[in-house]
Amino acid sequence: MPFKKIIIDIEQQHQVSFNYTEDNIAGLELIPPKKSLSLEQKLKYLSQKTHLSFENIGNKFINIYKKDNEAPIFCGYVFSNADKKPIENANISLLDKTQVSTDANGYFEFENKGTAIFLTSHIGFITKKVTADNTNSKDCLQIFLDPEITELLEIKANAILASGISKNKDGSFEIKPKKFGILPGLIEPDALQTMQQIPGVNSIDESVSSINVRGGTHDQNLFLWNGIRMFQTGHFFGLISAFNPNLGHTISIYKNGSSAFYGESVSSVVAISSTPEMAEKNSFSAGINMINADIYGKYNLSKKSYIEISARKSITDFVETPTYKEYFNKVFQNTTITDFSNNQNVDYQSDKKFGFYDATLKYAQKIGPKDQIVLDLITIKDNLEVFQSAAANDINKSENNILRQQNYGGNLAWKRNWNSFNTTKINIYNSAYELRANQKTTFEDQIVIQENTVNNNGFNLENSHIINSKFTFNDGYQFNEIGVTNLEQVTNPDFYRRVKEVLRTHALILEGKYNDTISRIYFKAGTRINYIEKFKKYIVEPRLQFSYGITKSLNAELLGELKSQNSQQIINLQKDYFGIEKRRWTLSNNTTIPIQKSRQISLNLSYTKNSWLFDIENFYKKVVGITTSSQGFQNQLEFVKITGDYEVWGTEMLIQKKMNHFLTWLSYTYNHNNYNFSTYEYPIFPNNFELMHTASWAGIYEKNNFKIALGTKWTSGRPNTPPDNSQIDRSNPVLVYNKPNSSNLRIFSQVNFSSTYKWETDNGIQYKLGISILNILNRKNEISEYYRISSLTNSIEEVETFSLQRTPNMSFRVSF
Template identity: 50%
Template sequence: MQGTRSFLLLSLFFFFAANAFGQDEKKSVELKKILEDIKNQYHVKFNYAEDDVTGHSIFPPPAQLPLKAKLIYLSNRTGLTFRQTGGYIVIYTTTKAQKPKPLCAYVLDELGQPVDNAVIQFDSTTKVVTGTDGYFEIPVRVKSIYISQMGYEPVVMPAERPDTNDCLEIILTLAIQQLNEVVAERYLATGISKNKDGSYDIKPRKFGILPGLIEPDVLQAMQQLPGINSIDETVSNINVRGGTHDQNLFMWNGIRLFQTGHFFGLISALSPNLAHDIKISKNGTSAFYGESVSSAVDISSRPQNIGAGTVSIGSNMIGPDFYAKVKPSDNANIEISARRSFTDVLAFPTYNKYSKRIFQNTIVTSLNNSTDVNYKSDKEFYFYDFTTSYHQKIGAKHDVYVDVIGINNKLDFIQGTITATNVVTKASHLSQLTLGGTAAWRAQWSEGHSTEFGMYGSYYNVDAQNESIEFNQITNQENTILDAGFRFSDAKKINPLFTLHSGYQYNEIGIKNSDRINEPQYSRNVKDVLRTHAVIGELEYRPENSRLFARGGIRANYIEQFGMLYAEPRLQLNYALAENWQLEVLAEKKSQSASQVVELQGDFLGIEKRRWVLADNNAVPLQRSNQASAGISFKNKGWLVTLDNFYKKVNGITTAGQAFQDQLETVQARGSYRVYGTEFLIQKQFNDFYAWLSYTWNKNDYSFDGVEPIRFPSSFELSHTINTAVIYEWDNLKIALGSKWFTGRPVTPPLISVPTYNSTGAPSVAYNYPNSDNLDNFFQVNFSASYAWKIFSKVNLQLGVSVLNVFNRQNIINKYYRINTSQNGIEVVNTYSLERTPNALIKLSF
């Protein structure tokens, strides 16, 4: 009840605040009062003679105007001159003849947000770019201007001043001729949209706010979408429509990422400063994406235009981050981003809560008895990531991109004990590293014809050494991936109705697994390599002003080592039934050759226990999926309602790939899973508020060869999931409060409460049928808030706070049973979710 009352009070506050602050001024106001408001909003200082300002009373300028536009607005209505130098503005009167003022304007999108880096061209060679506030100026002699920005319809207009001699207001609309025509501009949050091809777009620069997030973390944000969950609240175990994490394809600028998380899954490995555009597909994936039987997440930090330089420096309670965009010339830019945790030096509450969550029931906290070690004295952990991107425009038609990425997690810990004669200490470590590079060339031959060629290479390595105190045993384990290839694609508009997309892709991947033990001596070194060719063709049907969008494609794959040739058809269809109703049908066949397995639960210190392996077309088969979905959406007057029904079946999975911790843990069997369900979303926007509720139901069953029963629930089945949020955005203030509830995942209980013994007298657990029970339901409330100040005209300060698990609810997210060797009985081991975890952000941008 207390939580309900708090929620209602907060909602009432939002409602009255929106009405109190959201009203436009309807009467004239003294100039001094207007200047005081501008001073507080933009953190500038005015210098003027009292006689020059006194006596002026005018209608205030609109609140959303950029600072320079407001000054011109005031100058036109008072006859005063405003001269800005840095954060100081001098006001004076003059009777001298003035030079013609340049034409000023500012560019906004359809939601009233400024559009930065829009290109304004006013003759054959001269261009200017809008700032972060969307403002620009051009000479008065200009007759017409051309405005363009990626994702928007270009605008051509005469360069004429309005009657009031104020700045022009230019509105850009989303480009309807592009592939990703939107169905919903704001889907769950500002900056997230749903497209007609069934995919979702996330634009971090436009990102609003979501409960528990203070930065645009794509891997956390995608878990808010219906049908996407994480059974253990990590970004390294994201489950899309019942699939495992390795069945998702994660790409950054054409590089496949085999590592997606820091802190072994609690933090995204991708800096929120990076991406310009993120595309997520749950079904109906383009034929240009392979190597996944579940979703595809394509992250691009490649802008179409050379934008203005910018720098941001920030930090949260885990570590600092840095981002810079530098222009060495008018036709080139360099982008650099970097993060490095200070967790090996400082231990804020956020770090302590993360440590307690991620290291429980692992070797770090003693796998045998689940007791926590002293984190400060026995363990040192840190992570870092960096990216560097170079963009060069060559003439008006060609772009060249070069990108580099690095991701690293590093853990060192010491175990110690005191014997009768001495003190024994053992040092263990775990490192997880990703390095990747890519280069691409893109040509826009004409409005309806473009070509792209790119090559890439990546290296992934997880390396662990465990020195055991109890047995004087040293275990070394390593999992290494080398992935390289190249891609070619071409898009040509055949006629006003059809566009043909074609391409070719080549990929070579090698995966090595190594294990070494000193006592008893054991060594294993296995390396597998696969080379794959893919030919792609897609035909897109999009007549102008038509209700129908359709795209059909086929991907023909050939794996050299298996001599295997097979085709994967894809389909996306969207039809406008009426003005506010749309029907969507998606279908696909996909495959993947690389997957993750768990050989022993204690591998890699029990933390990163999954290792990548390649299909051998025998014990580890090629995974193949079939999926179809049909949905309908309604959008009108701030309401958005969507309903999707789906069916998916994946063949070629193994018991090792499902990480069982029961009687199937040591069983080697092949099989499949089948999942079907419904996803529902209702969303309403009113004034500065919007709220949404999503519900997902699914039925997910396994079937393995030789395993009884024939069908049983999947370990990744969450039968019912409900997400809710109430979000308030007013000016630079953003507040979000939301909750997440889902039914407990399936687990396998013991058949009897005492051990059974084999012929040698060894005790073991006698289990019931696999996944015949469920954990308790999961419930969590999350909160976040942020505010941005414009300190100077080009300097912004952002502050943010978030709290995960506001009510500190103790949720069990995993449970398994084992023999207690000291008591010779069966004990239960629970893994608990994250406790109440605060975080804070400060970021300076200029």
């Protein structure tokens, strides 16, 4: 009987598998052993009748090879460490470039030339380097590979508002700048401008340095860039995002239900990560628009390391474009920069110099199959110099103003995959912020210097444990130290004050996640236990995310969180820092400046079918421990120092339809937002940041490389406080106000347009041209209003601040 038929019969009878090469058994025929013999007896019989050796491994696998007079071989088996099953088609790569692969039983062999050094790899498993010597052994090596697990967030809805924006199972919005389509008024994937299109997110004054999420102030949001807390988020004092829009790989935005690993915020979380999820090829790009120019480059130093750089600088040093002029007029209206000219009548001269830049550096290095180190550095700076002079009645007056704002940051992160189920991340970070103003007036012979600096550093430890395919458990520890210094120095009369405060916080984090895609249940719960050294105070912050797919089209989501915050921005005087960037960071003292605490819950229903999306979310949020100084009052509460809270509830709705290359959506937000200052004569009144009604619409067309978008935004006017004219003495005017925020400004309405076109040459170079127009109809929208007594006319005058007028912009970018 043919030898091959004999061993097939033995495999069926004894449930074993033979491994062999066809050359070794070709042409062999012999009388088969009796079926009544044991497996070992049959193998002994076959060995005697042939010139072959039989190696029995656990009565499961049997290797067949020629006896010692043949060339020695190295043999082995490759198994999965997760379930101990053999891995078929695993790749074995030797140093001499020889490659073999495993069979269905995970078996492989190659000629043994001494010590064997080779790499074992397979898609979905971590590559393993093996060094072994079994020249004199007939036992085959057993190799176990750990699965390579990459946890991907499950997307609940794709293409929300635009391509490149999606909503995840945990309730967060995710922006992928490299996949970003287009939005009205935007020609670049600016993270902070884009997030303002999300229902519930607004900017009360068109500034990325004043983003209000569900009624909160800008400083109540946590902005992270690669794990570094950023205290400056805008260039041009808020009109441009400080983060290079061509850099970020993933931007996650949480309005509620954020992870317990995020602290120091009572409103939203914006986490920007520029570390790609997978290896990317070398790339370079450069671009310019009517405000700034930038470059970006990524270079792979080796298969395991790369370096990434970006830099951006304003072009205002060289040219004043129409876009720059509109931005300048918007930022500096009703500040000391423009008030100076308003108070002079003759020979007024002004020489201004403004510029900004930002730069980033990333270095990533893999060390072996389990470790990776990433270094991130960022620097941001804005600088304004204005020299003003005037002559009246033979008297010369001049002012030399300098305003500088900058933020530096660094983060060193280490990640280790201990095995396929356990991962550790450790990072050390530092963030340094400075705001400095220097004003010199010749007429009064006075110098005023103001400084606000923040130094924030810390240490984070995070462990992730995959218990099974449905359940994951995370735990960690965080240490955070923040120091804030405020300096005020005046000559003539002489005054000096410097105050420095430091807070250190320890946090223990526990978090579990259950995700069953079959039953469509996602549940994540965690808690953050903070300990503040200075106050000897514990604060417990539970977090909750629950999502249930009622049907394949209908999904319900419940989010809740308790959070706290030890730092905030306050305004001492509206003319501080020339009235441009008048907010200064300060720390809680647990008395007059309390620790801010928030609690929030929201219920969301979303329906997706046939390219339709209906999304509605109801929420309730309360923040306690706020101060009047942090709310920017310009009425009777401007100089009143009291504490209180605000309470906001509302509804956010989005309707979206995609038709081939066309996408259109309509959103509406209702907010009811009230202060409660219990010690004030009018304890309850509307919040300064209340926009009771907000509606947005956009129509977007994308086909091939051409994109165009048109949209409009409409909001009810923000609250304001008019004076009580009936109680004002015209001969000796003194401001007497009505009840705080008893009226509203006029409706805000704006129509925006943008379009981009991209093309590629035969040599692979891509070009992209973009154009945008903000406020196409050139509507004069009032965004703030306050009152003051004029020193020239001795009367009460109304001071209005307006949004951007019609503002064009163009961009050009080349990439390869």
